[in-house]
Amino acid sequence: MNTALDHSYRGEHPVRTLAYLFKEDRFKLVVAVFAFLFKHSPTWLLPLITANVINIVIGHRPIVELWGNTAVLLALLLLNHPFHLLYVRCMHGAIRRVGVNLRSALCRRMQQLSIGYHSRVSAAVLQTKVIRDVESIEQTSQQASDMGLSALTTLVGGLVVIAFRVxxxxxxxxxxxxxxxxxxxxxxxxxxxxxxxxxxxxxxxxxxxxxxxxxxxxxxxxxxxxxxxxxxxxxxxxxxxxxxxxxxxxxxxxxxxxxxxxxxxxxxxxxxxxxxxxxxxxITAGDVVMLTTFFTTLTSAVTSLLSLTPVISKGLASVRSIGEVLQAPDLEHNEGKVKIDSVRGEVEFRDVGFSYGEPGEPPAVTGLTLRAVPGETIALVGPSGAGKSTVLNLVIGFLRPTSGRILLDGRDMETVDMRTYRRFMSVVPQESILFEGSIRENVTYGLADVSEERLTRALRDANALEFVERLPAGLDTVVGERGARLSGGQRQRLAIARALIRDPRVLILDEATSALDSRSEALIQQALARLVAGRTVFVVAHRLSTIRNADRIAVMRDGGIVEVGTHEELMRLRGVYAGLQQAQLA
Missing domain, CATH: 1.10.287 (Helix Hairpins)
Structure with missing residues (x-):
């Protein structure tokens, strides 16, 4: 289904691309063309048969000729239905399959593209390519085949009849x-x-x-x-x-x-x-009628062909638009890299630098050296733009260092299949992301055969069980699009339950309590305390009060670490961290 990913689109004319996309259905397309010729034949044979009938009447020729012409026309009309169905099955079926394959290929490619690509290209643009551009290609192909074949068969058939007759x-x-x-x-x-x-x-x-x-x-x-x-x-x-x-x-x-x-x-x-x-x-009187009829028919056929030009141009533009995604080079490459089946949770940054590559912009992270031992909680604090979120994305593997190395349990992450590493990781973002489905489906997302006991324990540890049990449908309650039927605190507790049920070795918390009221924050802090126990945790927090108990706090500024220590050590140092604390208390 996904052979569309195997093709090169860059610099290629979109007509050739379309030919490639329909490559697997070449035989069906040939059958469709022949079926169309049969089903459409009355259109260009009717003027000829009309001319014959007129000549039979005027010339008082044998009546059997009238019945013969009538029988031929009726037979062709009756054959229209089965041949039309055959045409639709072959031609429209091929077009629909191409649409499905393209959408599947686009969705696969979006999963492979780096987070850097997704940060540059909006989700709305990608959604338009998957829905509207593919729909445009389907419509163009259908109109070009239906109208184009109709016009061409009428044109060619009419000219052949006229060349034979007059x-x-x-x-x-x-x-x-x-x-x-x-x-x-x-x-x-x-x-x-x-x-x-x-x-x-x-x-x-x-x-x-x-x-x-x-x-x-x-x-x-x-x-x-x-x-x-x-x-x-x-x-x-x-x-x-x-x-x-x-x-x-x-x-x-x-x-x-x-x-x-x-x-x-x-x-x-x-x-x-x-x-x-x-x-x-x-020429006979019948020929005059035939030529006049063909004049109107052929003119309409040529007009139809000319009117297809903007339709085809729009479809080819959509082919180019889709090719931009299918050929985008910014991919996360995992093939051939080491698959890991266990993670202890040691993460070490060695003189790591990262730049987004925007002209004139300074590096987001520079000279970062930091080591987290298994089970340690490290908090990242600092002003906006200091590089905290970039560090989290580097830990997740969404971004790759432009200089230096990141080691996971002593192994360079550049050599690791990130998909296998992320099975041992959970992320609780600032804004929890839920999909249109039940609470059960959201919490167990991606996991198979989760027992009721395991699910209930995760919800209880996340302080979510008490509100789930009050819902009319309980675990089967549908949360709405992006969790719209739940409060912010409830959504965040479900996100924590989703992380707990996976029992991760590495945990990422990205300002998980920044947008909550005090009661929700207290419940979530209790849940987070259970979540972080025994795991390597990287946490970014806007409220410094929420990270006082971290094993170490790394203070960042301008992409680098300026201070590292516990809360008490940094307060005694009276440096940047102490200044941030004082500013928040004020």
């Missing part, structure tokens, strides 16, 4: 039909431009309405309802004027396109009739 008409049609299609397209282009102008006005109105609804509390509080309505009314008036102008233009250009196409059809009919009347070339 070959002298081919040069005329090859000149007149493209000219008519070009003129019609020019009128449609003007209509598109005016529609785009109206669309922009509607978007402005949407923005105004959104702004008005957001500001309703302020508007009502200051008695500014009249002013708010006046702003919206002004935009509504513009939309009204643009809409009426657009309707008139659409009506005018639509009528002109209709008149032009039909006038050319009348001219072609008259010319064909005169040629038949004076026998300039030997």
């Amino acid at each position: 070959p002298a008409a081919i040069p005329v049609l090859l000149v007149v039909v493209p000219t008519a299609a070009f003129l019609v397209m020019r009128l449609r282009t003007r209509l598109r431009e005016d529609n785009e102008s109206f669309r922009r006005e509607v978007e402005t109105l949407s923005s105004r309405i959104s702004e008005m609804t957001t500001l309703i509390p302020i508007t009502r509080a200051h008695g500014l309802e009249r002013d708010a309505l006046h702003r919206v009314d002004g935009t509504l008036t513009k939309v009204l004027r643009k809409g009426l102008k657009l309707d008139l233009l659409n009506g005018s250009f639509g009528a002109l396109a209709w008149i032009l196409l039909n006038a050319l059809g009348v001219a072609f009919l008259t010319g064909s009739a005169l040629i038949a009347y004076y026998q300039v070339i030997p």
